[in-house]
Amino acid sequence: MSKLVINGGYPLCGVVRIQGAKNSVLPIMAAALLAEDECVIENVPDISDLHSAIEILSALGAQTTLYENKIVIDSRYAKGFEIPDTLMRKMRSSIMFLGAILSVSKRAKVSFPGGCEIGNRPIDLHISALKKMNVTIHDTFGYIDCETKGLLGANITLSFPSVGATENIMLAAVKADGVTVINNAAKEPEITDLQDFLNVMGGRVSGAGTSVITISGVKRLHGARYKIIPDRIVASTYLCAVAATRGNALFKNVDTQHLSVVLSLLRDAGCKIDEYHDSVSIECDKINHVDTVNLIRTMPYPGFPTDAGPPFVSLMALATGSTVFVETIFENRFKYIGELLRMGANIKVEGRVAVVEGVNRLYGTSVEAYDLRGGAALCVAGLAAEGETEILNAGYIERGYEHIDRDLQELGGKIELIDGGLQ
Ligand code: EPZ
Numbered sequence: 001m002s003k004l005v006i007n008g009g010y011p012l013c014g015v016v017r018i019q020g021a022k023n024s025v026l027p028i029m030a031a032a033l034l035a036e037d038e039c040v041i042e043n044v045p046d047i048s049d050l051h052s053a054i055e056i057l058s059a060l061g062a063q064t065t066l067y068e069n070k071i072v073i074d075s076r077y078a079k080g081f082e083i084p085d086t087l088m089r090k091m092r093s094s095i096m097f098l099g100a101i102l103s104v105s106k107r108a109k110v111s112f113p114g115g116c117e118i119g120n121r122p123i124d125l126h127i128s129a130l131k132k133m134n135v136t137i138h139d140t141f142g143y144i145d146c147e148t149k150g151l152l153g154a155n156i157t158l159s160f161p162s163v164g165a166t167e168n169i170m171l172a173a174v175k176a177d178g179v180t181v182i183n184n185a186a187k188e189p190e191i192t193d194l195q196d197f198l199n200v201m202g203g204r205v206s207g208a209g210t211s212v213i214t215i216s217g218v219k220r221l222h223g224a225r226y227k228i229i230p231d232r233i234v235a236s237t238y239l240c241a242v243a244a245t246r247g248n249a250l251f252k253n254v255d256t257q258h259l260s261v262v263l264s265l266l267r268d269a270g271c272k273i274d275e276y277h278d279s280v281s282i283e284c285d286k287i288n289h290v291d292t293v294n295l296i297r298t299m300p301y302p303g304f305p306t307d308a309g310p311p312f313v314s315l316m317a318l319a320t321g322s323t324v325f326v327e328t329i330f331e332n333r334f335k336y337i338g339e340l341l342r343m344g345a346n347i348k349v350e351g352r353v354a355v356v357e358g359v360n361r362l363y364g365t366s367v368e369a370y371d372l373r374g375g376a377a378l379c380v381a382g383l384a385a386e387g388e389t390e391i392l393n394a395g396y397i398e399r400g401y402e403h404i405d406r407d408l409q410e411l412g413g414k415i416e417l418i419d420g421g422l423q
Contacts, residue, residue: 001395004405006382007414008364008389011285012247014411018235018254019045019402020069020228024193026093027167028228029053031194032073033062033100034175035201037223039073043253044228045402048395052091056083060101081105091399092116095123096164098144099172102135107147117371117396119330125165129156133172133180153178153217161186161211161300167194173215174203182213188301189258193229200224232258234401235280236308237376239263240315241408243271243284244384249411250281261304265312268293269319292321292358298328310336310377317345318384319358327352336374339367343381343389364389369396379404383413 020043030053032039044050046069054064057073060080065072081101088094092113101108113123123144127137130146132154138145153176158165166186173180185191187209195208201224204216230253239259242249243266256263256275263273263280270291272283284290293316298306306329316323317340327333334349341347342365346357364387369375375397382389391397394417397404405417 001393002398002417002419004379004382004391004394004397005416005418006364006379006389006391008382008385008387010245010412010414012242012245012249012383012408012411012413013285015250015252016238016407016410017252018230018238021045021190021193021231022047022049022400023163023188024190024228025050026053027096027171027190027194028197028226029057029071029073030097030100031171031197031201033057033060033075033078033097033104034171034221035075035223036220037074037076039201039223040225041071041073042069042225042227044069044071045231047398047400047402049091049399052087052094056087056094056097059084059087079105081107081109083110085111088113092121093164095126096167096171098126098146099130099168099170102130102146102148102172103151103175106150109143109145111143117332117335119332125158125160125162126168129158129165129169130172132156133176151176153180153215155181155183157183158185163188163191166191166213170194170198170205170213170215173217174198174205175219175221176217178217180215180217184211185213186300187211189229189232189255197224197226200226229258230254233305233307233373235259236262236305237311237380237401238407239266239280239282240311241380241383242282242411243269243290244315244318244380246284246287247411248283248285250279252279254278254280256280261302262308265293265296265304269315290315290319292316292319292323294321295324295326297326300329306330306333307373309333310373311380313337313347313354313356314340314377314380314384316356316358317347317381318362321358323356323358325354325356327354335370336377339378340381342367343385345381361386363387366390366392369393372396372400376401379408383408383415
């Protein structure tokens, strides 16, 4: 797998355009399976998770063409209903194809996605919702083998506002017979992006962004041209990197409404933030220290996003004072902290709580990425650290950050991707 080599201590300054949202393009690519003709999706990020989703669509019989951050998807001949085990293991969020495959083929067979680097990632909410929609799940160990005589609308209440479960239900419901109501639905911007795409295709979905989403099943969905929203987690990561290096940067293609909690905390930390129509600037070159924000608790949207936690921990590792991080979403999100300790950070972890004591300096060394956002945290730390940092297993980072080396080089970062290329 590739590695990133960073020579730290240089303030990040300049202008960078933020990529399209990974967590939007994946469910929208699943939704394209439902179209009776071509879909053109714009502003897609060229990341390895996108290529995994392309492999899944191809395995199902869809034709895809990717060029210049646009992807054309033709699902007219996509009659497959199985996702190969290798692909399920490559990207566990492939589970969100389940609802779309069932809608097209009335049958779906996927291997149990299992856990991943940050937690067990159960799918009980997905399964119980589909059962309410007239889906029969055959218990075969290691596989989810399901079929339906026809998807039926249902009134579903989620015990947790699961993003993936909300998306799977929307995809199963959009052509189901009848009306589906999702109570306690996830409210993330990516859910609204999926709703908007489904409606452009001829769907009848409303309420995304609130905790009640209503989907009235339609008979047909046609192709559509659609532009993905910006990636709020990539923007959060880069903002933390500029703050950690005391830089000064402007990020284009940003929806600041999706970043309000992160921007508020960066202001509390002493950064000067200015918001414009579709961009945001951050100035930290005039501050000699970053203030701690004392307590951060990750929450479902619109709370502080769990995915922005790791880069923010790296920033607080260099703040003045101590910060208590409470990770409420995933049970194993702190593996990267052991690597930050190797760089001189002072952080104590107990279960889902990390107490970060800010230090004056971090030191470059060889560290390992264990997951996507943990790897991003190591990038932020390496850019601020004194000396050279080598981040092994950088393929994890390439899953969600399009050319992270190019973006940070454009800001003056001394960073190289070695033995790169999408895994
Ligand atoms: C999506 O994952 C994102 N991934 C994650 O981003 C993000 O961290 C997460 O939502 C929360 O915002 C994609 O969109 C591809 P969940 P998802 O279902 O759908 C529990 C990244 O780095 N749960 O909202 O898997 C689960 O255990 C990734 O970009 C159940 O208990 O998240 C977790 O504690 C990481 N049963 C919580 O809900 C279920 O059936 C949140 O999971 C499903 C989930």
